[in-house]
Amino acid sequence: NAGVTQTPKFQVLKTGQSMTLQCAQDMNHNSMYWYRQDPGMGLRLIYYSASEGTTDKGEVPNGYNVSRLNKREFSLRLESAAPSQTSVYFCASSVVGINQPQHFGDGTRLSIL
Amino acid sequence: AQKVTQAQTEISVVEKEDVTLDCVYETRDTTYYLFWYKQPPSGELVFLIRRNSFDEQNEISGRYSWNFQKSTSSFNFTITASQVVDSAVYFCALQNYGQNFVFGPGTRLSVLP
Numbered sequence: 001n002a003g004v005t006q007t008p009k010f011q012v013l014k015t016g017q018s019m020t021l022q023c024a025q026d027m028n029h030n031s032m033y034w035y036r037q038d039p040g041m042g043l044r045l046i047y048y049s050a051s052e053g054t055t056d057k058g059e060v061p062n063g064y065n066v067s068r069l070n071k072r073e074f075s076l077r078l079e080s081a082a083p084s085q086t087s088v089y090f091c092a093s094s095v096v097g098i099n100q101p102q103h104f105g106d107g108t109r110l111s112i113l
Numbered sequence: 114a115q116k117v118t119q120a121q122t123e124i125s126v127v128e129k130e131d132v133t134l135d136c137v138y139e140t141r142d143t144t145y146y147l148f149w150y151k152q153p154p155s156g157e158l159v160f161l162i163r164r165n166s167f168d169e170q171n172e173i174s175g176r177y178s179w180n181f182q183k184s185t186s187s188f189n190f191t192i193t194a195s196q197v198v199d200s201a202v203y204f205c206a207l208q209n210y211g212q213n214f215v216f217g218p219g220t221r222l223s224v225l226p
Contacts, residue, residue: 033213035216040122040218040219041218042117042204042216042217042218042219043158043204043214043216044216045213045214048213058213088156090158092158099146099163099165099208101148101160101163102160102214103160104150104157104158105157106155106156106157107156107157
């Protein structure tokens, strides 16, 4: 019962490097999300995918791109990493529908030097 | 606009004390949903409870209880007889009908032995 799996768990990048964070869920959920967590700011939505084949911007999309590869997988890409993108990134998934809790992965701690 | 405020940044209590975590939300919608998540030191986010705006019944689950008051736009969380394992960051979240989650900044609870 893996739930939501994120890889890698930790990563250090240099400014300007690119990287893709991977997320996969095995709960047959339609909706998937990427958040970033910064001290004192809670979780902020970067991008989401309400269903396979669709993606939409969240609150803080600048500097990121996403791909909903299939129903299970939703990746987040940093094309040119910046120190301001140092954060903990969480992927989540949920059943389609209102009032449905989101299930989170364990997070990826990303540092940009 | 949606907004969630958790005014208590950090709380410290001694084991066996009761503690209440405050959550105040703002929304113009009449249909919305409220959630609490726990983030223990290991980093994962654990869903605790959800409540819809039409159900103001308080809920008790073991040592946990939730008090939802629409009149004050609050959804407070009380831990009775706190334990060291309750030490975590707790997030309150709001979801308007058909929209994405908005998380509060979190409250860090430290339960001292």
